[in-house]
Amino acid sequence: KQEVTQIPAALSVPEGENLVLNCSFTDSAIYNLQWFRQDPGKGLTSLLLIQSSQREQTSGRLNASLDKSSGRSTLYIAASQPGDSATYLCAVRRGGNAGNMLTFGGGTRLMVKP
Amino acid sequence: GAGVSQTPSNKVTEKGKYVELRCDPISGHTALYWYRQSLGQGPEFLIYFQGTGAADDSGLPNDRFFAVRPEGSVSTLKIQRTERGDSAVYLCASSFEWTSGRSGELFFGEGSRLTVL
Numbered sequence: 001k002q003e004v005t006q007i008p009a010a011l012s013v014p015e016g017e018n019l020v021l022n023c024s025f026t027d028s029a030i031y032n033l034q035w036f037r038q039d040p041g042k043g044l045t046s047l048l049l050i051q052s053s054q055r056e057q058t059s060g061r062l063n064a065s066l067d068k069s070s071g072r073s074t075l076y077i078a079a080s081q082p083g084d085s086a087t088y089l090c091a092v093r094r095g096g097n098a099g100n101m102l103t104f105g106g107g108t109r110l111m112v113k114p
Numbered sequence: 115g116a117g118v119s120q121t122p123s124n125k126v127t128e129k130g131k132y133v134e135l136r137c138d139p140i141s142g143h144t145a146l147y148w149y150r151q152s153l154g155q156g157p158e159f160l161i162y163f164q165g166t167g168a169a170d171d172s173g174l175p176n177d178r179f180f181a182v183r184p185e186g187s188v189s190t191l192k193i194q195r196t197e198r199g200d201s202a203v204y205l206c207a208s209s210f211e212w213t214s215g216r217s218g219e220l221f222f223g224e225g226s227r228l229t230v231l
Contacts, residue, residue: 107155
């Protein structure tokens, strides 16, 4: 059974810092990995999707990397801003014909202080 | 529509009552998913539809939970004899089917917050 772990569970940083959120998964046979942002009381907003054949994806100040063999992904946020405060979730999709479900980590709650 | 739409946004009910939650996916998305999220945790998979059929219902916790998608678009999650432990946010997502060669990126709705008193 795939298990996804996110470290740290919570993070508080001053504005302007570069930061790294970590995601690890136990089964490397994945189809893709997706990072989401969730604001309090809201749904999930997709940030980046990395296919299993890719090493990284970038969008603005966000960069996500994937090391499938070691079961790890990182989300790098450059020059953090108070508006980045939210919960960040990673999720992996099983590969092949094993199904289409995403398995989520527990999330990292980020607070960026002005 | 432009995004995944879920109704109601909030539902408060009494223990033992029947509840229906509705999801309207992004137009053209053949895959539809239901997830449940408890406070402070990541979403947990419930059921996945490809078209009208439930391709994977392994996440449904028991037979009080049932979901349908009769015309391959809108889906309804049905919960019978609700219990206090059913209180959570129920999230719906849709995507193109991954076998179509697309990325399979999931897009989520805002969720339906269910409170069972």
